[in-house]
Amino acid sequence: MSLVSFFIYLFGAVAIVGALGMLVQRNPITASLSLAVTFIALAGIFAALDAHFLALIQLIVYTGLIQVLIIYTIMLMDIGEEDIKRRFNVARGIGVLAGGLLLVQMVMATLRGASIKPMPVGETYGNMAGVAEVLFGRYLLPFEVVAILLLAGMVAAVWLARPAGKPRKGKSAVSEHPTPLDTESSVHPRLIKR
């Protein structure tokens, strides 16, 4: 077994362990850190598959941005541990059954597939120049659309997370634009105070 194969199997095992950790951990912080381990292991696999640029992007975007953002949000909210083994729940039982079936089915289907030898790749394969050739060549339009999507996502995030009920010119924003959630009886006291 070559060194590259060894590392792919090693990182693959780490990725599965991290993902299972996310699945069974009750504390959301521990779960998100387990998932970060999975993302780092996947970055290792990407690097072993000659996708060097995307391995770096994986590290920066997934572990550096997404996981950190999730952990920040968890810390903002002061939430406790989730009670996983509360009681038998029919919906959860069906979920476990469906998920288990999906797992078995997909693994059986994929392992039966035929293997091909990896093609020899050129010098720009997987580095920044190669990715740029794809993104700025044939897929320029999707690339531009994704840029607009990022902008829309940013605007949506700012608007959704705005402080609700902040007084604006004497009137509160909540009463100006009531949403179904605002008019409910279970409005959080902090919201009413403002």
Place this chain on the structure above:
Amino acid sequence: MVPLPHLIALSAILFAIGALGVLTRRNIIVLLMSVELMLNAVNLAFITFSRYSGDMEGQGFVFIIMTVAAAEVAVGLAIIVSLFRRRESVNSDDYTILKW
């Protein structure tokens, strides 16, 4: 190098674990993380096929998926923060106002 089915099986396992997380967990932040895991499993399949076919196009798709994931998590977390402010809960069982 590793046989192709092994890598695709790893991708399938990660995807199924993500699906299991979405179906069984009740914490909405963990649900979001499970969706991220599923997206990443698909990325692995894309990169594997890209490497074995010697074609860079799959990596372009992965780049775009990562961008979509970043936008998705930003909007998703904003929604969760906004929900939490109103209900003080991240348990998906507590959000039943759309139930008829």
